[in-house]
Amino acid sequence: MIEFRQVTKRYDSDHTALRQVNFGLERGELAFLTGHSGAGKSTLLKLIMVMERPSAGAVVVGGQVLNRLPRRQIPYIRRHIGVVFQNHQLLFDRTVFDNVAMPLEVMGASPRDTGRRVRAALDKVGLLQKEKMNPMQLSGGEQQRVGIARAVVNKPPVLLADEPTGNLDPALSADIMNLFGQFSQVGVTVLIATHDIALINEMGRRTLKLDHGRLVTGGASVIGGGANGR
Amino acid sequence: MAADPRKKSQPARGANKARSPWREQAESYFTHHRKVAEDSARRLWRNPVASLMTWTVMGVALALPVALLLLLTSLQGVSAGWESGARVTAYIELDVPLERARVLGNDIAGDGRVAGVELVDRDQALAEFRASSGLEDALDYLEDNPLPHTLLITPEEGARSTEGVEGLVRFIEGMEGVERVQVDLGWLQRLNAMTDLLARAVWALAILLAAAVVLVIGNTVRLSIESRRDEILVAKLVGGTDSFVRRPFLYTGAWFGLGGGIVALILLQLSLWWLSGPIERLAGLYRSDFSLDGLQFDGALALIIVAMLLGWLGAWVAVKRHLDDMEPGDIAGGG
Numbered sequence: 159m160i161e162f163r164q165v166t167k168r169y170d171s172d173h174t175a176l177r178q179v180n181f182g183l184e185r186g187e188l189a190f191l192t193g194h195s196g197a198g199k200s201t202l203l204k205l206i207m208v209m210e211r212p213s214a215g216a217v218v219v220g221g222q223v224l225n226r227l228p229r230r231q232i233p234y235i236r237r238h239i240g241v242v243f244q245n246h247q248l249l250f251d252r253t254v255f256d257n258v259a260m261p262l263e264v265m266g267a268s269p270r271d272t273g274r275r276v277r278a279a280l281d282k283v284g285l286l287q288k289e290k291m292n293p294m295q296l297s298g299g300e301q302q303r304v305g306i307a308r309a310v311v312n313k314p315p316v317l318l319a320d321e322p323t324g325n326l327d328p329a330l331s332a333d334i335m336n337l338f339g340q341f342s343q344v345g346v347t348v349l350i351a352t353h354d355i356a357l358i359n360e361m362g363r364r365t366l367k368l369d370h371g372r373l374v375t376g377g378a379s380v381i382g383g384g385a386n387g388r
Numbered sequence: 389m390a391a392d393p394r395k396k397s398q399p400a401r402g403a404n405k406a407r408s409p410w411r412e413q414a415e416s417y418f419t420h421h422r423k424v425a426e427d428s429a430r431r432l433w434r435n436p437v438a439s440l441m442t443w444t445v446m447g448v449a450l451a452l453p454v455a456l457l458l459l460l461t462s463l464q465g466v467s468a469g470w471e472s473g474a475r476v477t478a479y480i481e482l483d484v485p486l487e488r489a490r491v492l493g494n495d496i497a498g499d500g501r502v503a504g505v506e507l508v509d510r511d512q513a514l515a516e517f518r519a520s521s522g523l524e525d526a527l528d529y530l531e532d533n534p535l536p537h538t539l540l541i542t543p544e545e546g547a548r549s550t551e552g553v554e555g556l557v558r559f560i561e562g563m564e565g566v567e568r569v570q571v572d573l574g575w576l577q578r579l580n581a582m583t584d585l586l587a588r589a590v591w592a593l594a595i596l597l598a599a600a601v602v603l604v605i606g607n608t609v610r611l612s613i614e615s616r617r618d619e620i621l622v623a624k625l626v627g628g629t630d631s632f633v634r635r636p637f638l639y640t641g642a643w644f645g646l647g648g649g650i651v652a653l654i655l656l657q658l659s660l661w662w663l664s665g666p667i668e669r670l671a672g673l674y675r676s677d678f679s680l681d682g683l684q685f686d687g688a689l690a691l692i693i694v695a696m697l698l699g700w701l702g703a704w705v706a707v708k709r710h711l712d713d714m715e716p717g718d719i720a721g722g723g
Binding site for chain 2: 230235266
């Protein structure tokens with residue numbers, strides 16, 4: 159589903175964020191992405207979302223090489239990638255429902271469809287009763303779950319998360335991770351960037367570790383092979 | 389910016405949802421347009437003072453050139469009226485007898501471009517001159533009547549343009565026995581030249597003010613883009629196309645234009661009402677039927693449409709400059 163082939167990302171002559179990164183993630187696979195600050199985790203996620211383009215190598219998502227994707231095609235790729243952020247990026251000028259509905263609105267879904275899918279997503283994260291509230295009235299964990307509902311409302315085949323548990327206590331973190339696990343079980347490819355070593359150890363999933371832009375563990379072994387991150 | 393709604397639903401792969409039939413797509417596209425239009429209008433209402441200020445600036449900038457154009461149109465009407473009063477005077481050579489002058493007059497009257505010819509014989513002319521000039525004593529010293537027979541020629545309606553009258557003058561000048569033809573076109577030409585100049589000045593002013601309107605709206609929309617930055621970034625993040633993200637701001641521009649056009653109409657109507665008294669009095673003094681006409685319904689409609697287009701254009705400039713560059717990259721955060 160996601161494949162990096164010899165990907166290098168250089169910002170300018172003396173700053174190289176990623177060096178010849180190779181890995182592949184299968185459909186339904188859940189993996190962690192870890193490494194020190196500035197190791198290149200965010201850059202890697204941005205490359206998948208076409209916020210950045212690689213300097214060399216190829217990024218392939220869903221069989222499509224993103225390197226030469228025309229600018230106007232980018233939105234259509236992003237509709238297939240759900241993203242969850244540490245600071246969840248919710249909009250406080252609208253209700254929980256409207257926040258979650260945004261990816262559908264962008265796609266031009268009909269109102270009937272939108273209502274049905276938003277409620278399904280909110281139900282999944284256990285916030286169905288709070289659809290009419292403003293996200294500001296919710297707790298940190300609830301806000302994060304609204305962010306997750308928004309990321310999965312249009313059933314994307316790929317789900318990315320950048321420090322999704324950064325601000326949450328361990329119990330809430332475990333909850334969130336459970337959710338991600340459920341998504342991977344229904345075939346969603348999930349990639350979670352995190353610092354939280356304890357959490358990673360507890361989950362026992364495949365871990366991609368970046369060090370100064372190099373992928374030091376969990377990488378190339380998968381290329382061409384099956385899912386071995388289980 | 390391709391904005392065909394029906395093309396939107398076809399992305400790459402891993403397609404996860406059944407494609408809805410095009411009718412439903414079109415329906416939700418229009419629903420979305422209406423929602424965006426209503427939403428941007430509501431946002432303007434929510435800041436009535438700021439919106440009203442923008443509308444007023446735009447209204448003044450639009451009303452000024454339109455007022456000048458109206459004035460110009462009225463002036464051109466007046467000069468056309470005066471032109472119709474143009475008369476050609478032909479002085480017959482001194483030694484031509486009255487009979488011959490009468491024949492000349494008939495010849496000229498036979499021309500298609502001439503509506504009427506009046507013959508003033510030299511004795512009559514001298515008597516009129518004596519009566520009107522106050523030079524009786526001086527005239528008494530003259531042995532002969534120095535004045536020639538004169539033909540006063542009124543051109544036909546179709547020949548009353550500057551060119552038509554000039555052609556007529558050349559024709560009469562070419563006749564035997566005609567000494568000199570005089571037509572007072574000079575001032576008419578000067579007036580025409582002046583209205584032409586004024587027209588160009590007004591158009592130049594209109595273009596400058598239109599540019600100002602575009603910039604004002606552009607700047608206002610830029611501020612509104614800044615204040616909705618988060619929303620734009622999230623929309624782009626979840627796969628909003630450029631035209632999706634632009635749409636609310638383009639509507640905002642058009643609504644600014646609508647408000648500005650209405651303010652301009654009100655300003656025009658007010659100043660017309662305020663000026664109509666003095667203009668009537670002035671026109672009365674000149675015995676002219678000059679009147680300053682306001683905008684008719686179609687003119688008002690055109691003004692509002694132009695205003696909305698200008699607002700839309702201003703928004704488009706702002707959107708082009710500030711929106712397309714916005715990329716959600718910076719919210720993806722550190723690590």
